[in-house]
Each structure stands twice: as structure tokens, then as C-alpha cells.
Amino acid sequence: MVIIRVEHLVKHYGNLCAVDDISFEIMKGECFGFLGPNGAGKTTAMGIIYCFMPPTSGRVTVFGLDVTLQPSMIKARIGVMPQDDNIDPDLSVLQNLIVYARYFDIPKKASSPRAWELLDFVELRDKANVNIKSLSGGMKRRLLLARALMNDPELLIMDEPTVGLDPHSRHAVWDNLAHLKVRDTTIILTTHYIEEAERICDRVAIMDNGKIIEAGTPAHLMARYGGNLEDVYLRLTGKKLREEIA
Numbered sequence: 178m179v180i181i182r183v184e185h186l187v188k189h190y191g192n193l194c195a196v197d198d199i200s201f202e203i204m205k206g207e208c209f210g211f212l213g214p215n216g217a218g219k220t221t222a223m224g225i226i227y228c229f230m231p232p233t234s235g236r237v238t239v240f241g242l243d244v245t246l247q248p249s250m251i252k253a254r255i256g257v258m259p260q261d262d263n264i265d266p267d268l269s270v271l272q273n274l275i276v277y278a279r280y281f282d283i284p285k286k287a288s289s290p291r292a293w294e295l296l297d298f299v300e301l302r303d304k305a306n307v308n309i310k311s312l313s314g315g316m317k318r319r320l321l322l323a324r325a326l327m328n329d330p331e332l333l334i335m336d337e338p339t340v341g342l343d344p345h346s347r348h349a350v351w352d353n354l355a356h357l358k359v360r361d362t363t364i365i366l367t368t369h370y371i372e373e374a375e376r377i378c379d380r381v382a383i384m385d386n387g388k389i390i391e392a393g394t395p396a397h398l399m400a401r402y403g404g405n406l407e408d409v410y411l412r413l414t415g416k417k418l419r420e421e422i423a
């Protein structure tokens with residue numbers, strides 16, 4: 178079953194073409210990663226898929242629903258982990274989850290146990306009542322992941338989920354994603370970490386200058402172009418991706 182279908186998607190910001198005619202499909206249960214340097218157009222493409230901004234042209238459907246025509250029906254069924262953390266600093270960890278649940282009309286009776294369950298999942302139970310300001314970067318990313326899961330989404334969209342994290346937090350997020358994959362959650366993410374793409378993505382699209390240069394399973398790309406994924410990336414883009422520090 179196709180979950181995301183993108184056909185000839187183009188996005189302009191004034192004269193700048195951020196996404197330049199990309200097309201792809203993502204199937205149910207797949208983890209699909211966009212790999213590319215800063216400015217490639219990854220965040221823009223994600224933003225259109227999660228109905229944050231409209232395409233300039235082309236067609237994008239999620240669950241068969243058009244992002245420009247049925248955004249609220251799509252938003253109810255997806256979880257979004259944005260690139261910049263937009264956690265409410267005036268609320269505690271637990272309150273952030275409960276308040277977020279209101280956007281989905283989840284009643285308090287259901288949202289409270291759900292929030293605790295997710296705090297366990299991301300190992301933040303002991304931080305439930307602390308102030309956001311005292312969380313480390315890794316803890317904030319894990320809270321964002323928990324928040325994105327409050328409505329039990331069929332599709333999880335993550336923009337640079339582990340950027341700037343220490344190795345422990347990064348591995349913790351990867352473990353979380355592995356559990357979600359077992360439960361058949363479809364995942365689309367952006368990254369500029371080769372190791373992240375290799376470890377958790379079933380397929381990757383290599384993106385640069387608004388275009389998808391190549392897409393396929395990591396094994397397929399490595400067999401076709403030789404070397405590891407980093408070599409493939411260098412060969413196709415002429416650029417070096419950031420080194421991984423795991």
C-alpha cells in the first residue's frame with residue numbers, strides 16, 4: 178500500500194527553487210530517508226508532506242489524501258518531529274505531551290496514560306515533572322519524539338531527528354525507531370548522517386540542489402556505485418557528508 182505519493186513536486190521561494198521536480202513513493206511500513214547537505218531542500222519537501230506549506234506545483238498525497246485539499250485529515254494520522262525544537266518551555270515534560278494531545282481531541286483520561294507510556298518508551302519517566310530548560314539536547318529530541326507519537330500515528334515524519342546529539346542519545350532514538358518499525362509504522366526522515374541512513378533506512382534518496390539524484394536500498398546503491406554509502410554520496414554529489422561520531 179502506498180502511503181506517500183509525490184509527483185513532480187516543485188517548491189519556489191521567490192526566485193529560489195528549493196525543490197526541483199521530485200517524484201517518489203513510500204510504502205506502508207517502510208523507513209525512507211532523505212540524505213543530503215544543508216540547503217538540499219529536505220526540510221521543504223518534508224514541510225509540504227506534513228501540510229505545513231503548499232507546493233508551488235506537482236501533486237502530493239498522503240494516505241491517498243491530497244495535502245492541499247485535505248490537510249486536517251492527514252494531520253490527524255501523522256506524527257511530526259520538526260527540525261527545530263518547538264517544545265513549550267513554560268510547561269513541564271508531562272504537560273507538554275498532555276497539552277499536545279488536545280490538538281487531536283484526545284481526552285485527558287486517555288492522554289495521561291498515553292503520555293506516561295511514551296515517557297517510558299523514550300526513557301524520560303523520571304523527568305516527567307521537570308522544567309524543559311533543564312533537559313539536555315538529547316532529552317529534548319526524545320520528548321519531541323514522544324510528542325509526535327501521542328496520536329498513535331500511522332506515519333512518522335522526522336526532520337534531522339538526531340542532529341547534534343551525543344552518541345548515547347542518538348542510539349536511543351535509533352532503538353526507538355527500530356521498535357516503531359516492528360509495529361509497521363511508516364517513517365520518513367531527513368538526515369545528513371550516513372550512519373543513520375545505513376542503520377535505519379530501508380531506502381534512501383540522495384538529494385542535492387532540490388533534486389533527487391538517486392534512490393534505492395543502501396545495498397542497491399552500494400552495489401551499483403561501489404564502496405559504502407558515503408562513497409556513493411561523494412560520487413553522486415561531489416560533496417562529502419558530515420562524518421559520523423557514533
Ligand SMILES: Nc1ncnc2c1ncn2[C@@H]1O[C@H](COP(=O)(O)OP(=O)(O)O)[C@@H](O)[C@H]1O
Nearest residue numbers: 190193195213214215216217218219220221222
Ligand atoms: N522560508 C524560506 N524562505 C526562503 N528560502 C528558504 C526558506 N526555507 C528554505 N529556504 C531555502 O531553500 C533551500 C532549501 O532549504 P531547506 O529545505 O531548508 O533544505 P535542507 O533541509 O536540505 O537544508 C535553501 O536554499 C534555503 O535557504
Ligand SMILES: [Mg+2]
Nearest residue numbers: 219220260336
Ligand atoms: Mg533541513
